[in-house]
Amino acid sequence: MSEQPAGNPYTTADWRGDVAVIGGGIVGLATAREILRRRPGTRLIVLEREERLAAHQTGHNSGVIHSGVYYAPGSLKAKACVAGAAQLKAYCDEKGIPWDPCGKVIVATDESELPRLEEIHRRGMANGVPGIRMIGADELREVEPHVVGIRALLSPATGIVDYVRVAEAYAEDIREYGGEVRTRHGVTNIRRKGGATRLTTAGGEIEARWVIACAGAWSDRVAEMTGAARTPRIVPFRGDYYILRPERRSLVRGNIYPVPDPRFPFLGVHFTPRMNGDLWLGPNAVLAFARDGYRFRDVRLGDLFDMFSYGGFLRFGRKHWRTGYDEMARDLSKKRFLASLQKYIPELTLDDLLPGPSGVRAQALGPDGALVDDFVIDRGDGVLHIRNAPSPAATSSLQIGAMVADAFEEMAR
Numbered sequence: 001m002s003e004q005p006a007g008n009p010y011t012t013a014d015w016r017g018d019v020a021v022i023g024g025g026i027v028g029l030a031t032a033r034e035i036l037r038r039r040p041g042t043r044l045i046v047l048e049r050e051e052r053l054a055a056h057q058t059g060h061n062s063g064v065i066h067s068g069v070y071y072a073p074g075s076l077k078a079k080a081c082v083a084g085a086a087q088l089k090a091y092c093d094e095k096g097i098p099w100d101p102c103g104k105v106i107v108a109t110d111e112s113e114l115p116r117l118e119e120i121h122r123r124g125m126a127n128g129v130p131g132i133r134m135i136g137a138d139e140l141r142e143v144e145p146h147v148v149g150i151r152a153l154l155s156p157a158t159g160i161v162d163y164v165r166v167a168e169a170y171a172e173d174i175r176e177y178g179g180e181v182r183t184r185h186g187v188t189n190i191r192r193k194g195g196a197t198r199l200t201t202a203g204g205e206i207e208a209r210w211v212i213a214c215a216g217a218w219s220d221r222v223a224e225m226t227g228a229a230r231t232p233r234i235v236p237f238r239g240d241y242y243i244l245r246p247e248r249r250s251l252v253r254g255n256i257y258p259v260p261d262p263r264f265p266f267l268g269v270h271f272t273p274r275m276n277g278d279l280w281l282g283p284n285a286v287l288a289f290a291r292d293g294y295r296f297r298d299v300r301l302g303d304l305f306d307m308f309s310y311g312g313f314l315r316f317g318r319k320h321w322r323t324g325y326d327e328m329a330r331d332l333s334k335k336r337f338l339a340s341l342q343k344y345i346p347e348l349t350l351d352d353l354l355p356g357p358s359g360v361r362a363q364a365l366g367p368d369g370a371l372v373d374d375f376v377i378d379r380g381d382g383v384l385h386i387r388n389a390p391s392p393a394a395t396s397s398l399q400i401g402a403m404v405a406d407a408f409e410e411m412a413r
Contacts, residue, residue, distance in 0.1 A: 014204030015180070017043025019408075020197070021212045022187050022222055024048025026058040026163055027389050028214030029170035029181075030401030031408075035212075036177035038405060044179040045208070046171075047201055049186030049218075054167040056292065057216055058394060060359030062241075062272045062280060064255060065089065065099065065159035066392040069106070069124035069132060076375040077392065078127045080403065084396030085157065091398060092161060095169050102273055104158035104255035105140060107149035109343055113259040114151060120259070121153050131156040146251045146345050158255055162275045163394045170397075187215075190225040190383075197382055210412060211383040212404060217291040217362035219387050228380050232364035232372050232387060233310050236291045236303070239283025240331055241356035244271075248352050249279050251345055258344070269340045280356060281341055286331045287324065294358045296331075315369025364388035375400065377407060384408060 021032045024046055032046050050056070065088060068081035092099045108117045117134075124132045132155050135143070140152045171181050182203060189200035190211070199206040215222040220230045244252065256271035272280040287307075290300035307313045317324070330336040334350060341348050364372035364387060375396075376387040384407055386400075393400060 013198065013207035015045055016207040017045060018208060019044040019210050019212065020199055020206050020208035021046045021214060022199075023214035023216060024050070024053040024167075024171075024181065024183065025056060025214065025216055026054060026167045026170065026394050026397045027216075027386060027400055028212075029053065029167050029174065030397040031212055031214060031386075031404045032179060033170045033173045033177070034398070034401040034405040035408060036174060036179050038409075041178070044174070045206065046174060046179065046181045047185040047187060047199070047206065048181070048183045049202070051183055053171055053181070053183065054164045056360065057362060057390075058167050059164050060294070060357065061163060061391065061394055062283075062359075063160045063163060063274055064104075064272060064395070065161055066395045067104070067124070067129045067132070067155045067157040068127045068392070069120055069129050069153065069155055070260065071123065071127065072373075073123060073126035075373075076403070077373070077396070078123075080375065080396035080399040081392045082127050082129060084392070084399035087398040088161070088166070088395060089159070091169075092166065097161065097165050097169060098275060099159050099161040100273070100275065101156070101159045102254040103143075104155045104257060105135075105143055105147070106153040106155070106257045106259060107140065107147060107344055108151045108259050109149050111150070116259050117151060117153055124153070124155070129155065129157060144253055144256060146347065147256055148344065148346060160255070160273055160275055166394075166397070187222060187225070190222070192226070192381055195382070209382065210408065212386075212408060213383060214386045214389070214404075216389070217360065219362070219385065220364075223380075223385050223387065226380055226383050226385075228378075228383075228385065231312070232366050232376065233306070233312060234291070234362050235307055235313055235316075235365045236288035236293060237285050237361045237363055238288035238293055238358055239285055239361065240358045241280045241282035242337065242353040243356040244279035244281055245352045245354055246277075248348075249277070251347070252279055256344055269337070271341075271344070281353060282337070282356065283359065284327050284331050284337070285361070286327045288360050291362070292360065294360060310365070312365045312367045312369050316365060316371070319369060361390055363390060377404060379407065379411060382411070384411060
């Protein structure tokens, strides 16, 4: 981190304490909550750049409580997801937050997908996912009568929840433990001197002994403010959804997923029930033109420059341009989108697809052009960076919070 300029003493801070957490998404809030739970009396503040908490990935995801079937055994994702899902369900029960154990099927529609489906089953068993089993076409029709497929992996532990409600509950816990949560406090500068860190924010000057950065789509830029490397660099991918016409909701009982392409961390277009009764169809995965680019027309030149000036992105683009083209074509064509859904439920029609929401995934990309698949946590001088926390970060939030709190305990010794 850069040294504080002379003549700018720390005595004028608007807030001074022990820990500043950058980011009011579900991971930042879970981390702050866990630190306060372990260390009563800690002076802690959460700084969120937007007007409300959970404004980006937390508030735009599909709401699925993942079971942990996809992730490589031994990875942080695998460990955090299985344990985190159980913790999250228990937390929701304790707080009176409704959730639905609606289950999930991962459906193979042709023989070529069966080896990948078997590998997912193997991973799920190795990860200790409860209740998963392979089912044939006849049992698949019993579980999801309108779905066609030759085989499927049934995951009864998969559920759904409203993650904004969960994040708000974490924030309330933080306040009850004596912490503070401030919105409209986007961080614009970070300086370190004499064992303390000064953060300049849109809402004032903050001074803390330690900083934990959970900045999501802006994690690489926050890292750069501290003098850390910007790699892995964040590249935003937008996912657009349709909503199933209410009169046709009987076509789907639970989560219906395709067998994913192992080359990408995205799970493909799927069918997702929502806690409010809606049924989301999607998402696709296309390059977003802004880190908060929830619409095709949302463009930020600085974000585009970041992407196209980064060698890792150029290498990724050269390797995967065909897939990117296909995703963009599907994004712009409702008929193509429908065709990808009809692979699983043939009776769907164009009239069944209503305009829906979108989300942006903050995907870390290495300098070699490889998408970073696992969670990434690293440490600098007085700061911890959560560099990559995509799905299933919401499911795993309490467990990730515990992991980061463990790292914080080592840093604070």
